[in-house]
Amino acid sequence: MENGLSDDTVGNPDAEEGRVPGLGEIGLNNFAPYVMNRIMARWNANLAEDLKVREMSTIKMRALAVLHVSSSLTINELSVLAVTEQSTMSRTVDALEEQGLILRTPRQDDMRVRDVTITQEGRAVFEDVWPIMYTDLQRMFRGIGHDEQQAFLATLQKILRNIRRHEI
Amino acid sequence: MENGLSDDTVGNPDAEEGRVPGLGEIGLNNFAPYVMNRIMARWNANLAEDLKVREMSTIKMRALAVLHVSSSLTINELSVLAVTEQSTMSRTVDALEEQGLILRTPRQDDMRVRDVTITQEGRAVFEDVWPIMYTDLQRMFRGIGHDEQQAFLATLQKILRNIRRHEI
Numbered sequence: 001m002e003n004g005l006s007d008d009t010v011g012n013p014d015a016e017e018g019r020v021p022g023l024g025e026i027g028l029n030n031f032a033p034y035v036m037n038r039i040m041a042r043w044n045a046n047l048a049e050d051l052k053v054r055e056m057s058t059i060k061m062r063a064l065a066v067l068h069v070s071s072s073l074t075i076n077e078l079s080v081l082a083v084t085e086q087s088t089m090s091r092t093v094d095a096l097e098e099q100g101l102i103l104r105t106p107r108q109d110d111m112r113v114r115d116v117t118i119t120q121e122g123r124a125v126f127e128d129v130w131p132i133m134y135t136d137l138q139r140m141f142r143g144i145g146h147d148e149q150q151a152f153l154a155t156l157q158k159i160l161r162n163i164r165r166h167e168i
Numbered sequence: 169m170e171n172g173l174s175d176d177t178v179g180n181p182d183a184e185e186g187r188v189p190g191l192g193e194i195g196l197n198n199f200a201p202y203v204m205n206r207i208m209a210r211w212n213a214n215l216a217e218d219l220k221v222r223e224m225s226t227i228k229m230r231a232l233a234v235l236h237v238s239s240s241l242t243i244n245e246l247s248v249l250a251v252t253e254q255s256t257m258s259r260t261v262d263a264l265e266e267q268g269l270i271l272r273t274p275r276q277d278d279m280r281v282r283d284v285t286i287t288q289e290g291r292a293v294f295e296d297v298w299p300i301m302y303t304d305l306q307r308m309f310r311g312i313g314h315d316e317q318q319a320f321l322a323t324l325q326k327i328l329r330n331i332r333r334h335e336i
Contacts, residue, residue, distance in 0.1 A: 020302045022295075024237045028249070032317075033211050033305065034233075035324040040208050041251045042331045043201050065202075069192045081196070083209045127190075134188050137201065142330045148323055149200075155312060155320040156203040162310045163210045 050132045064126040067118035218300045227260050232294040235286035
């Protein structure tokens with residue numbers, strides 16, 4: 001561009017000449033990843049507490065939640081979608097299979113791949129826990145209108161596309 | 169209210185008669201805490217990788233960041249603001265003090281309380297790392313305009329007020 005500013009700097013005076021504004025200028029509560037870390041630490045702690053009563057771990061619940069809305073997944077896909085390291089997810093899937101909550105079946109056209117699916121028992125366990133999560137969600141958005149929630153979600157989805165490494 | 173609906177249900181058909189919509193109806197990518205967990209897992213992993221090169225841990229960086237924008241804090245306040253368990257923060261503060269990056273001083277009017285402050289060396293270390301975080305922030309918001317970022321932050325701040333347990 002003729003004025004030497006890239007598109008990114010338009011409307012953002014701090015970006016002029018590549019100057020990096022300090023954290024003190026931005027302010028901790030205007031630094032989005034900071035606020036999100038605080039929110040998610042609290043969300044995850046609240047949820048872990050609620051799940052403990054049902055003798056359920058956060059990772060098991062995440063695996064069941066993701067499988068509940070998917071037809072079948074590999075362990076690799078499951079670990080990305082459930083935001084859990086693959087080795088941890090492997091152990092979780094072992095435990096869930098022992099409890100009869102999921103099934104692993106070798107794929108017809110490639111026996112090396114095993115597809116993970118949720119069982120009826122697994123669905124029942126997730127559906128028992130889900131209202132707790134839904135109540136927590138409503139508390140999270142208390143006083144925030146429908147349109148604001150939709151706009152917030154749209155921005156979150158853009159951010160996830162900007163930051164993710166896996167195309168799922 | 170006369171129609172028997174509370175304020176919360178206005179404009180939200182799913183909330184009528186207390187019906188809880190399923191996760192499948194909402195959709196994983198419209199369940200805000202899920203999307204936020206995915207974003208923050210990636211943000212934190214990227215940052216940890218970037219910091220490793222500087223021989224810095226995420227928790228040390230968080231402590232320095234919070235102290236950089238505060239005059240002084242107790243360990244308790246620091247652990248809330250830096251989203252870190254108090255016992256972990258205690259050990260981190262020990263290590264930072266040994267490195268000369270922070271100072272602990274007994275408070276004049278209450279010797280049982282020790283105030284943590286950042287040293288000039290601590291500020292220099294944080295300022296060295298900060299441009300990396302700022303670049304990551306810009307990548308996170310790539311293609312998202314100034315107004316949308318401001319609206320997103322305003323919603324985040326409301327959510328934090330809804331969910332937090334500590335009044336700081």
